[in-house]
Amino acid sequence: MPIHRATAFAPASVGNVGVGFDVLGHAFAALGDRVRASRSRPPGVRIADIQGAAQPLPRETERNTAGMAVQSLWQQLRPDFGVELSIDKGIPRGSGLGGSAASAVAAVVAANELLEAPLAREALLPHAVAGESVASGSPHADNAAPSLLGGLVLVVGPRVCRIPVPAGIRCVLVHPRMALETRAARRILAPAVPLPAFVRQSANLAGVVAGCWAGDLGLIRTALEDVVIEPQRAPLIPGFAAVKAAALAAGAIGCSISGAGPAVFAWCEEGTTAEVLDAMRAAFGHAGLDSDGWTAAIDGDGARIEDRE
Amino acid sequence: MPIHRATAFAPASVGNVGVGFDVLGHAFAALGDRVRASRSRPPGVRIADIQGAAQPLPRETERNTAGMAVQSLWQQLRPDFGVELSIDKGIPRGSGLGGSAASAVAAVVAANELLEAPLAREALLPHAVAGESVASGSPHADNAAPSLLGGLVLVVGPRVCRIPVPAGIRCVLVHPRMALETRAARRILAPAVPLPAFVRQSANLAGVVAGCWAGDLGLIRTALEDVVIEPQRAPLIPGFAAVKAAALAAGAIGCSISGAGPAVFAWCEEGTTAEVLDAMRAAFGHAGLDSDGWTAAIDGDGARIEDRE
Numbered sequence: 001m002p003i004h005r006a007t008a009f010a011p012a013s014v015g016n017v018g019v020g021f022d023v024l025g026h027a028f029a030a031l032g033d034r035v036r037a038s039r040s041r042p043p044g045v046r047i048a049d050i051q052g053a054a055q056p057l058p059r060e061t062e063r064n065t066a067g068m069a070v071q072s073l074w075q076q077l078r079p080d081f082g083v084e085l086s087i088d089k090g091i092p093r094g095s096g097l098g099g100s101a102a103s104a105v106a107a108v109v110a111a112n113e114l115l116e117a118p119l120a121r122e123a124l125l126p127h128a129v130a131g132e133s134v135a136s137g138s139p140h141a142d143n144a145a146p147s148l149l150g151g152l153v154l155v156v157g158p159r160v161c162r163i164p165v166p167a168g169i170r171c172v173l174v175h176p177r178m179a180l181e182t183r184a185a186r187r188i189l190a191p192a193v194p195l196p197a198f199v200r201q202s203a204n205l206a207g208v209v210a211g212c213w214a215g216d217l218g219l220i221r222t223a224l225e226d227v228v229i230e231p232q233r234a235p236l237i238p239g240f241a242a243v244k245a246a247a248l249a250a251g252a253i254g255c256s257i258s259g260a261g262p263a264v265f266a267w268c269e270e271g272t273t274a275e276v277l278d279a280m281r282a283a284f285g286h287a288g289l290d291s292d293g294w295t296a297a298i299d300g301d302g303a304r305i306e307d308r309e
Numbered sequence: 310m311p312i313h314r315a316t317a318f319a320p321a322s323v324g325n326v327g328v329g330f331d332v333l334g335h336a337f338a339a340l341g342d343r344v345r346a347s348r349s350r351p352p353g354v355r356i357a358d359i360q361g362a363a364q365p366l367p368r369e370t371e372r373n374t375a376g377m378a379v380q381s382l383w384q385q386l387r388p389d390f391g392v393e394l395s396i397d398k399g400i401p402r403g404s405g406l407g408g409s410a411a412s413a414v415a416a417v418v419a420a421n422e423l424l425e426a427p428l429a430r431e432a433l434l435p436h437a438v439a440g441e442s443v444a445s446g447s448p449h450a451d452n453a454a455p456s457l458l459g460g461l462v463l464v465v466g467p468r469v470c471r472i473p474v475p476a477g478i479r480c481v482l483v484h485p486r487m488a489l490e491t492r493a494a495r496r497i498l499a500p501a502v503p504l505p506a507f508v509r510q511s512a513n514l515a516g517v518v519a520g521c522w523a524g525d526l527g528l529i530r531t532a533l534e535d536v537v538i539e540p541q542r543a544p545l546i547p548g549f550a551a552v553k554a555a556a557l558a559a560g561a562i563g564c565s566i567s568g569a570g571p572a573v574f575a576w577c578e579e580g581t582t583a584e585v586l587d588a589m590r591a592a593f594g595h596a597g598l599d600s601d602g603w604t605a606a607i608d609g610d611g612a613r614i615e616d617r618e
Contacts, residue, residue, distance in 0.1 A: 023512040156516035156532050157509075163519060192501035198537070200466075201507075202514045203332040207465035209515045210472060213522040223465050228507070 003308050006113035007036040010106035010303035012091045013098035014171060014265045015143040017152070018226035018256030019204040025098070025142035026152040026165075027302055028173060028265075030294035031090050033102040034306070035066055037110035040082040045071045045111075052089035062134075065100040066107035069131025073108050073124070083111050094179030096259035101143030104131030109148070109303045121302075124148060125160065136182045136260075143259065150302030154209060165299040166215040168270045169253065173296070174243070174280040175263040176289035185233055185260035193228050201228045217253060217269070224254025224267060237262045239287025246279035255280075267298065312617050315422035316345040319415035319612035321400045322407035323480060323574045324452040326461070327535035327565030328513040334407070334451035335461040335474075336611055337482060337574075339603035340399050342411040343615070344375055346419035349391040354380045361398035371443075374409045375416035378440025382417050382433070392420050403488030405568035410452035413440030418457070418612045430611075433457060434469065445491045445569075452568065459611030463518060474608040475524040477579045478562065482605070483552070483589040484572040485598035494542055494569035502537050510537045526562060526578070533563025533576060546571045548596025555588035564589075576607065 011029035016022070040046065047059045047067050061067035066085050074083070085107055091099035105128045112118045125141060125148055133139040145153040145160045152163045193201070207223025210216075234240040237257065243264050247255035252266035268276045273295045284291040320338035325331065349355070356368045356376050370376035375394050383392070394416055400408035414437045421427045434450060434457055442448040454462040454469045461472045502510070516532025519525075543549040546566065552573050556564035561575035577585045582604045593600040 020511065020515065022508045023515070154512065154515050154519055156512045156519075156528060159516070159528055159531050161516065161519045161523065161525070161528055189504060192503050193507045194501050195498060198502045198507050198510075199331045202329065202511050203463065203465045205511045206329065206332070206463050206514045206518045207468070207470065209518050210463055210465075210470045210522070213519070214470065216470070219465065219468055219470055222468050 002116070003114050005036060005038045006110045006308040007034060007306045008106040008110035008303055009034050009306050010102040010109065010147045011300060012102055013143045013146045014173065015098055015259035016229065017208070018224055018230060018254065019201060019208055020142065020154065021229050022140040022142050023155045024205065025146040026171065026298045027146040027150045027300040028097065028171060028296045029300035030296040031097070033090050033099060033106050034088040035103060035106035035110045036086040037107065037114055038084045039114055040084045043080070043082045045074055045082065046084050047087065048084040049086040050089065051087065053093060055093060065131040065134050066103040068134045069104035069108045069127050070111045072127040072130040073111060077115065079115060083114060092175060094181055095175050096180065096257065096261040096263040097175065098143035098147055098259060100135035101128065101132045102147050104128040105144055105147040105303050107131065109305065113305055113308055121148065122160070138186060146302065148302050151299045152212065163209055163212050165212055166217060169217070169267055169298060170270055170273050171296055171298050172266045172268055172273050172277045172280065172293065173258060173263055174277065174284060174291050174293040176237070176284045176291045178262055178289065180236055180260055180262050182260040185236060189229065189232055197227050201226070221253050226256045230256050233257055233261055237264070238289060239284050240264065242287060243280050243283040246283040247276050250276040250279040252276045311425070312423050314345060314347045315419045315617040316343060316615045317415040317419035317612055318343050318615050319411040319418065319456045320609060321411055322452045322455045323482065324407055324568035325538065326517070327533055327539060327563065328510060328517055329451065329463065330538050331449035331451050332464045333514065334455040335480065335607045336455040336459045336609040337406065337480060337605045338609040339605040340406070342399050342408060342415050343397040344412060344415035344419045345395040346416065346423055347393045348423055349393045352389070352391045354383055354391065355393050356396065357393040358395040359398065360396065362402060364402060374440040374443050375412040377443045378413035378417045378436050379420045381436040381439040382420060386424065388424055392423065401484060403490055404484050405489065405566065405570040405572040406482070406484065407452035407456055407568060409444035410437065410441045411456050413437040414453055414456040414612050416440065418614065422614055422617055430457065431469070447495060455611065457611050460608045461521065472518055472521050474521055475526060478526070478576055478607060479579055479582050480605055480607050481575045481577055481582050481586045481589065481602065482567060482572055483586065483593060483600050483602040485546070485593045485600045487571055487598065489545055489569055489571050491569040494545060498538065498541055506536050510535070530562050535565045539565050542566055542570055546573070547598060548593050549573065551595060552589050552592040555592040556585050559585040559588040561585045
């Protein structure tokens with residue numbers, strides 16, 4: 001019996017994780033997007049409905065991340081039926097929480113379920129990335145890969161590698177109620193990185209990866225410091241320096257901008273998450289910004305099918 | 310009974326390992342330097358003798374890497390006796406094999422042995438680095454750390470982290486008979502790295518680290534590609550492109566410049582080392598360069614005391 005409808009949930013994600021610009025990210029399953037994919041008679045991909053978006057999102061397939069992701073999948077596999085997508089946004093737009101990637105991931109996971117010979121999970125990644133790049137203006141998999149596969153993921157060219165996360169560390173995320181467009185946050189970046197900063201940041205990324213594998217929180221604490229991108233983007237986020245200082249003073253292992261911002265993440269030992277979260281929200285409050293905050297595993301699950309019929 | 314004389318051997322090392330400019334290196338124990346440290350009545354550090362150097366090396370303590378390394382140690386600990394150093398160079402000068410670091414490491418390890426309360430091995434690293442920077446003109450620990458501690462070592466600020474090496478992979482090293490001064494090889498480097506190359510190289514470094522930890526040779530093969538430094542330095546090494554192509558064609562996992570060059574290293578699976586070595590030497594031969602070649606463990610031992618009385 002063919003499947004007529006499938007609904008998938010894809011989690012938010014922390015892109016970059018400070019030190020891994022465009023190449024490191026982790027799932028953040030406290031929030032996410034849902035997409036229902038339904039078989040349709042006419043071939044091709046259509047957006048039927050978008051819920052939960054504070055501002056209107058484009059409904060033309062070519063301008064919609066979910067639409068473009070499924071279109072990419074459909075162009076590869078050429079099934080003899082079309083698909084309609086209903087999108088339910090749970091991730092605020094322009095938050096730095098990987099909302100575009102989550103919609104693209106949920107869409108391809110749901111649409112894939114309708115196929116007679118569905119692709120394996122990892123084979124969906126290029127399609128999700130193709131969709132997400134509609135929003136970011138630049139193809140990179142550091143949100144789509146963890147949203148699809150779960151956990152902390154390093155992207156090395158065509159390869160993805162899941163990095164083990166030491167037991168007992170979690171992620172605190174605070175989103176100040178303002179939006180930053182990813183394209184704008186990319187435009188401000190200098191086109192080159194000074195050699196000393198390149199050396200230090202490379203070591204920091206490798207140090208976070210090594211620290212996770214070795215379970216060495218001291219090494220992660222030393223290495224989880226973005227000396228390249230954060231200094232350029234911090235001025236776009238009112239109060240960022242105070243929020244980061246508050247997180248570290250409350251015991252966070254490290255703190256930086258989630259994706260293109262304005263959300264700010266902190267990695268914390270389990271017992272300190274509540275204190276770190278409160279300190280970060282209070283600091284945004286002093287800067288005049290209301291905020292929402294969440295705590296979730298760094299090693300959380302990736303996208304899942306919630307429902308099919 | 311105080312120790313009057315101690316001799317230490319410190320291995321050569323492959324700095325940078327292509328993707329980890331100034332922060333990743335591994336020991337290469339097929340060759341190395343020896344330093345004998347002897348107690349002397351007058352305080353201070355003197356170079357008594359230098360053997361094995363094809364060209365004369367500076368014998369003033371302040372211009373000699375071994376001398377400066379021990380001077381740094383002596384300034385910290387202020388023992389009430391002096392030390393005389395006899396240096397036996399086994400590593401060709403200007404080869405990219407970490408000869409300056411090996412002399413500095415062997416010197417501090419030998420001199421440390423004379424002390425009543427010797428420092429722990431890791432505490433010697435800053436002194437070795439202080440010595441080595443006399444030669445390189447820039448303090449970096451990617452040679453001194455593996456020469457001192459052994460194995461594949463990542464340097465993250467003040468921290469060093471030993472990375473496990475997958476079983477059955479080894480390093481082939483070929484040194485064409487020419488010299489490059491580290492200072493000159495640093496001067497030619499562009500002062501900044503274009504953002505896309507920065508992103509790719511960061512991922513490659515982290516990918517090599519993750520691949521080693523995961524024992525994933527495929528990931529190491531993808532990631533062991535220097536897109537930042539090698540393209541700038543390759544023109545200094547006649548035949549480099551052909552040597553690298555020959556190594557990869559013979560089955561090497563990856564191939565790049567050792568340190569500042571002109572030595573070229575290749576990581577190989579155990580069964581392929583002889584073929585890779587021959588192919589690389591033949592390619593240097595076609596470029597008109599005689600060469601020496603060695604094979605050694607990536608996970609080899611660090612410096613050791615050979616003799617004391």
